[in-house]
Amino acid sequence: MASAQIFDARFITRVGTVAALYAAASLVTLLFMGSLAWGPVQFRISEALCALALLTPAAIPGLTLGCVIANVANIVLSGTGALGLLDVIFGSFATFVGATITWKLRRHPVVALMGPVLANALIVPAYLPLLLQGIGFYTIPFTGISLDGAWVPMYLFGLVTTGIGEAVIMYVLGLPLVRALSRTAFKEAESANS
Template sequence: MNTKYLTKASLIAGIYLVLVLIQIPMGNLTFGPIQLRIAEGLTLLPLVETAAIPGLFVGCLVANFLLTPYSAFGLIDILGGSLVTLIAAYITSKMPNRILGALPPILLNGFIVSIWVSYFTNIPYWYTVLGISVGETASVAIFGTLILSVYNKTIEHMQNQ
C-alpha cells in the first residue's frame, strides 16, 4: 500500500466518523431498529475508489466503538456491524454501476445487522429488516448519490488541471 492510498482510506474513515458524530445531537437514528446514518452515503465510494473499502470499515469500527454508550448492542455491533460494512464495501467495489452498487450495503445491513438489533430490542426481525433497509436505502440513494457526484466532479476537476 502506498501513502496516497492510506491517506484516502484514512480520510474516508474520518469523514464516516464525523458524519456519524454530527447526527447524535439531532436524535439517535444511528443505532436501533430504524437507522438513518448519513455516513452510509459513503458506501457507494468503493465503486470508484478502492481505498474506500478499508476506510469505511475503519470509520464504522471507530464510530461503533466510540458510540457504544448510545447502543445497547455492544461488541457484536462494534465488530459485526463493521464486518458487514467491510463485506458490503468489497462487494460494492465489484459492481458495474451505482444501482447494483447500492444493493450490498442495503441488503447486508438490512438482513444481517437486523439479527442482533431484533434480538436485543425484542422487535420482530422482519420489522427490523424493514426499518434498517429503508433507512439504508434513503442514506445510499440521497447522500450516496450526492457524495459520489461530488467525488467524481472533484476527480474530474483535478485531472483537468
C-alpha cells in the same frame, strides 16, 4: 519502487480520510438524530459515504475502520457495554461486505449501491434485538410486540426498516455525492492508479 510508495501513501491517506469522515458523520448523526443512528429504525447519514467504494478501493478498509471507531464510541456514549461489541463486530462486518460489493459492481453504480442496503438489511437485524433489549427497548417500535422471545418478528421488522433507511441514504445522499465527486480530481487520480 517510488510510484508504489506514492500509491501506498495515497491509499493509506484515503483510508484514513474515509475512516475519519465516516466516524465523525456517525457521531454527528448520533448527537442530532439520537437512536436513528443506531436504533430499530436507522438513518445513519454516514452510510452515504459507502458510495465512495464506487470510486476507490481504499473506501473498503476506510469505511470498515470508520464504522468500528463510531461503534466503539457509541458503546461509551450510549452505555451499551459489552452488548455494544455486537455492533462493533457485526455492524462493521456489514459495512465491509456492503463496501466490497459496491467496489466489485462499481461499473453499475445503481446496482452497486444495493450492496450496503442488502448487507445492512440482512446482518444488522440479526443482532439488533439483543442490543436493543440491553439499552432499554422492550417492544418492537410501533407494534407493541415484546422483544422477549420475538426474534423472528423483530428480524423481519429490522430487515424492512434497516433496508428502507439504508436505501434512502444510499440513493438520496450517496449517489449524488459520488456523482459530484466523480467530476473532480478525486476520481481522476483514482482512475490513473486502478
